[in-house]
Amino acid sequence: MYAIVDIETTGGHASANGITEIAICIHNGKKVIERYETLVNPQRDIPIYIRALTGISNEMVSDAPLFKDVAHDIYHLLHGKIFVAHNVNFDHSFVRHHLASVGYDLQCNKLCTVRLGRKILPGLPSYSLGKLCHHLGIENGNRHRAGGDAEATAKLFTLLLQSDKENHIIKALKQNSKEQVLPPNLPKADIEKLPMLPGVYYFHDEKGKVIYVGKAKNIKKRVCSHFTGNNTGQQRQEFMRNIHHITFQECGTELIAFVLEAVEIKRLWPKYNRSLKRFEQSYALYDYIDQRGYVRLAVDKHHKFQLPVYTCNTLFEGYSLLNKLIDTFELCPKLCFIQKNNAECIGAHKENCACTGSMSPDEYNQRVTLAIESLNEALPTFAIRDEGRNADEHSCILIEKGRFYGMGYVSHHFKVDDMQQLKQHLTAYPGNDYIRNIVTGYASKFPERKVMFA
The missing domain is CATH 3.40.1440.10 (GIY-YIG endonuclease)
Known part of the structure; x- marks a missing residue:
């Protein structure tokens, strides 16, 4: 005997979600001989996208029985039967979990009409229940409701039984049920x-x-x-x-x-x-020397193979930083590509600015060097020392001047206070701002695990 099951739920994982509707069709191998269907109060809110998909609202289930009130009937309908569903592991995981929560241990063989459909009726464009039934001419007037989908699955299963010339169903039932949740090719x-x-x-x-x-x-x-x-x-x-x-x-x-x-x-x-x-950092601040010998700063899109002075998420952030450097270190807005017209320089030195040649490259470049050094000084250097893979070691992540350097494991006796010695115990990895952000965020949350370097 087969129990063909369909459920509607509040979400995708049994341990954190409830059942809102269940339908069971008892099939004797030729036809359906018994039907069971009920709404269930999941005792939690039904997400709006699920309400839109199924049409089951919070109001519809407010007076419905709790799962514990119908668990006895459900268990006795399923006990001793072969549990059949379209994507059986989903339905079975929910039903078994919620039965177990009220004291019923459901142990039964399973069959998946998705997998059986692929084997018995190969070559179809889709094996979703709706498209498969449409292709096979199976009507379902109540799609995404437990009763309608269970009836459609029962009709599909009847067709699969009739078309199974190579005994795929018998072979599937001989498989170890514990392995039925696994991908077909995974040991x-x-x-x-x-x-x-x-x-x-x-x-x-x-x-x-x-x-x-x-x-x-x-x-x-x-x-x-x-x-x-x-x-x-x-x-x-x-x-x-x-x-x-x-x-x-x-x-x-x-x-x-x-x-x-x-x-x-x-x-x-x-x-x-x-x-x-x-994930890639969108923009960056770069420096380069022009033909006259002046070091120029520019905000541009992040280039994979070019080392930036500083990285930033948005163009606005980059220009805000560059304008701050121009004001603080009296840099030339023209040489920094902030002022792009041919008018008189609006920088602090105006007609005596580097863009006019009045300020020598050496004098101007010293200002740019100080500006870059100020950025580097603002970037922190620290390590995160935390638990290791066993009791004899600690894990360690190093951020050097605001950039992810690498990570590894050190003896729990090792003192993380000398950065050069620490580097010898770590593996260097390429970093990005995603890694930097999660490490610095973790350091803020757990400051006691942070080791600062001068």
Whole structure:
């Protein structure tokens, strides 16, 4: 006997969200012989985007039974049956979690009509429930509601049973149920060896290439969370199919994991990472010597292979900084590209300014040097000393003159007070302002872990 299930929820993770509606169709292998459907009061707000998708409002569920009030009926409908759903791990995780919260231990085999559809009816453009049913001529007049989707899934399952010439359903039921949550090409052994510690993990494709890098406070828990959820879109399905292997690096703290993730994404450029790939500082202040020998300052877009004097997020921030330097050190606004017309210089020295040649390059360049030094002096140099990967070591991150230098691990006996000695124990990494910002933010939050250098 099969129990075909569909639920509506307040969000994507069972431990933090509630069920708002559940429908169960009991199928004997030929047809549906029993139906069950009810709204459920999740005892929390239903997000507005979910209300728009399902049509289930807070008012609709305010008088509905709590899950604990219907748990007995749900458990006895599912107990001893094969749990079937479209993306079964999502529905099963919610139902099993909420049954467990009121004392029921649901243990049953599972079947996923998404995976079965791909095997029994290969080559279709999409295996989402709506598009699959449309392609197969299965009507669903109540889409994104538990009753309508459960009925449509039941009709789909009947068709799959009839079309299963190679016994894919029987083969799926022989699989170890604990492995059904995993991507099809990922060995269970890779999951078993993951530690429950902070670190960075890597998803590899069939050829061993890294396709995704992630960070975690608990590596095992975070990796497993990738394999739950109700996103059955083509992109996610492709991602899951391409995961063949997992490796990891333990880190002493979550902060180290954050920084290492950013470094590794820039180094490896994984296919499925997006957010940190896009992060680049937008603008920067540069210096160069013109043909007459004057050092000129200019705000420009950030250039990857050119070392800036200072980096900034916006053009406005860059010009504000440059104007401050012009006023403080009496620099020439024309030589700094602030004044771009042919009128008399509006700087402090006017007709005696460097732009007219009245001030020598040596005299003017000394002013520019002082201005640049003032920026460097304003940039802090400090280390973050924190927990290590074991009791015998500490983790350490170094910020030198406002820029991320690198990180590593030192003996807990090591005194972090000599920067040159510390550098010998650290690995230098390329940095960016994203890394600098998270480290300085962490230092502000935990000043007792900050070691300043003169």
